[in-house]
Amino acid sequence: MKKIMKVTLGLTMSVLMLFAFTACGGAAQETPEDQAVAALDTQLAALKSADREAIQELSGGEDAFGDAVEQLGSEEDVDSILKSMFGHFDYTIGTPEKVDDSNVNVPVTVSNADMQKAVDTWFSDLMAYAMQNPDIANDEKALQAKTIELLQASVDKTAEAEDGIVTNDVVFPMTLIDGKWEISDTIDEGVLDAVLGGFMTAINDLTGQMGE
Secondary structure, rough: HHHHHHHHHHHHHHHHHHHHHHOOOOOOOOHHHHHHHHHHHHHHHHHOOOOOHHHHHOOOOOOOOHHHHHHHOOOOHHHHHHHHHHHOOOEOOOOOOOEEEEEEEEEEEEEOOOOOHHHHHHHHHHHHHHHHHHHHHHHHHHHHHHHHHHHHHHHHHHHOOOOOOEEEEEEEEEEEOOEEEEEOOOOHHHHHHHHHHOHHHHHHHHHHHHHH
């Protein structure tokens, strides 16, 4: 069970790190700020779509989710997790700040389901289901399917609640490399966690409570 949760976290991190190194161009006549914003907007819009194919296309068509598909067993499970993580994600880009011709900081207001609440509900529901269906512990495939199903249900339920959406103001550092704007690899992990609605923190807290 803990393994499945770690695979889920690993998938979401792989998606975010993919975007940290995905290049997007900008029109030559645009200012560095315009180019950086356009590149970031393209990347965040793909995340918001929660569409694996759109994300892969942006990354050059390579199978960025090969390891996740192999671990989870199917593209459908990967798609379900992507929908859970980004189905309620939204963003508003603010006024960029030019550092120099190759570096621009772009402020963004990001929102997503409150993953701390969602993970608490997810784990509680999963434990209740396991107690009612003890034989599922012997069927790894069935357990994984139920784990992913309950994840999506808990995230959707949380997002529908009156206080189920969290909003954070973050800054994306954009860097011009070989004529293309990319999210800098110096980006703070807290920015990635904010995009995920605090999912990384929630899972790390949970796995810590469960023990290594």
